[in-house]
Amino acid sequence: MLRYLGLFSSSFTIALIAWPFVSFLLTLPIIAFIYHRNHRLSFTSAFTAYVAVLYALGLLAFTMYPMPDDAAQYCATHHLAPQLNIFEFIQDAQTGLYGVLQLAMNVVLFMPLGFMLCRWAGWKFWVATPFALGCSVFIETSQLTGIWGIYPCAYRQFDVDDMLTNTLGAMLGYGIAVLYTKLVPKKAKQLKGTNTSPGFVHRFVSMTIDFLLIDLVYVPLSLLYVTLFYLIFKPTGDGHFVWLSLTLEPRVLDYLTWITAGIAFLIFEMWIPYRHDGQTLGCRYTHMTIETKTRNRMQRLAFYAIRTLLLGAVFVCFVMNRGPWGWILLALLIFWIVKKCMPWDLVPGTASSTPRTFSYGVAGLPDTGSAAGGANAAAPVAQQTVPAAPAGAANASASMPTVAIPTSAQAQNIQQSISQQASQPNTPNASK
Known part of the structure; x- marks a missing residue:
């Protein structure tokens, strides 16, 4: 066994070392999309994205790798015929522990895929199941053809039963995701506005x-x-x-x-x-x-x-x-x-903005936590009714609306200006 594994040592080591780092690089586009869609990134979302990429690469790497280092020697001494007998895994499972473990691992290998397609991607069952089958067919065909001719011979056995057990695993994973979603419903994560205090x-x-x-x-x-x-x-x-x-x-x-x-x-x-x-x-x-x-x-x-x-x-x-x-x-x-x-x-600013992460207000309206508020953005606000204007020729019953006036001392000038405008008679409307 050790001698056989020695044929794969170099390529297996390279794949194992590069696996987490390549996963991190491929996670960045997903994280950027999450920021674009949700305007924020939680630890759960980042971890989920990384795990999804890690699993996808692992699924490919550990079904395609390791590759024998000496292709000529391996192909001359190994001839792997495809296994085309359907339900052969039932007899294999009866031979002993090795057959049972092989069957179990083929099922478990695709369970995360079914879970992710349901919980994270939100796919329907009738879409996720053929997709999982297609992934298994692609992997098995790649093994049969030596990764589509890259390797001179088949170094992994093509097994038709693997496609059945892989798809079964994805279906079980999908069912687990359905139950988990009922227990832990997904939360709405989309927010609005621009992040003014990014991490x-x-x-x-x-x-x-x-x-x-x-x-x-x-x-x-x-x-x-x-x-x-x-x-x-x-x-x-x-x-x-x-x-x-x-x-x-x-x-x-x-x-x-x-x-x-x-x-x-x-x-x-x-x-x-x-x-x-x-x-x-x-x-x-x-x-x-x-x-x-x-x-x-x-x-x-x-x-x-x-x-x-x-x-x-x-x-x-x-x-x-x-x-x-x-x-x-x-x-x-x-x-x-x-x-x-x-x-x-x-670098200091003339008016430090009140820290805010996102704006929940209506589009077009100012956010009270934005930088536009200046030093008085957090000042308390009181409701005050301005006296009604004197009767005019056209709008005798008109009165000034209720406005919000800051209670700070700096608001006195604004209040006096409003009072002066209210004391002036309105000009009759020429169109009436």
Whole structure:
């Protein structure tokens, strides 16, 4: 047995190590979508997304891997014929513990899939069951064909009974999800508004989207530079390239790439959020803003200067493939853990906004917890009725509406202004 497993050691080790890290990377798009849909991310949602990706990759990896390292040796000594006898697993289960465990594992392997399709995806039973069967057919066919010709022979046995037991497992998982949902109903998680106090994960996801967009801009342009350079310039034989009277070295392409990346970074991470109330494109998708305070012009310039300097250092070091960009990110994470904010958030504001996570108000109406409230946003408000206006020619019975006036001393000027307007006679309406 150990000798047989030794044929798979290298590929199995690689798959096992890469499994959780690849799952984390593939979870980021799901988390970004959750932020876009729900305007927030709970620990349960993040954990659920990661577990779902972890399971999906594990299902593929552990049914396709490990692959024998020496393909020629394995294919010469092993010839796996497909098992096409339906219900053969009944006889296998009667042979002993190994057959029972194999049957049980084939059922258990697909139970999480049925649970997720019901509880998280919300699919109907008549949709989830054929989907689970299709997944099992895909896996078994991949094993039969050596992952569709990638491997020169079948290194896993095709078993028609596996498709039946896998589908049965998914159906059982779906039934468990139905019972669980009755005991623990799903809660509505969709909120409204823009997050003005985003956490580290929210910021990281938005920044990842921004950096991906920056890459989608500068990488094609860099490839265009390289293509045009080698089409237009001719090699001289000494490592230089010449066009007309202009002689250049290939390293000029590196400079052009860095400059293009820097310009793209400034556009996406400084100009766009500065012109759109602290929202980058990634922030707009995940419904957050990087500006947590109301600042004047000079304070905003200082805010964006510090932010651009720190994040720009990370980006430039990463693009140039040199410098401690990883250490800078680690330092920012430690700073967040200690201060619960980023260094650029320490730039003071003229009117600190009342911390709020989301707006539940009607669209178009101001939120009492927003930055627009200023220093008096939390001041108590009292209801006061303004005296009715004197009788006029057209609206003798008209009176001033009931308005809400702050009870602070600063509201006296507003009250006097309303009283003066109320004491003036109304002008008759010429149309009546």
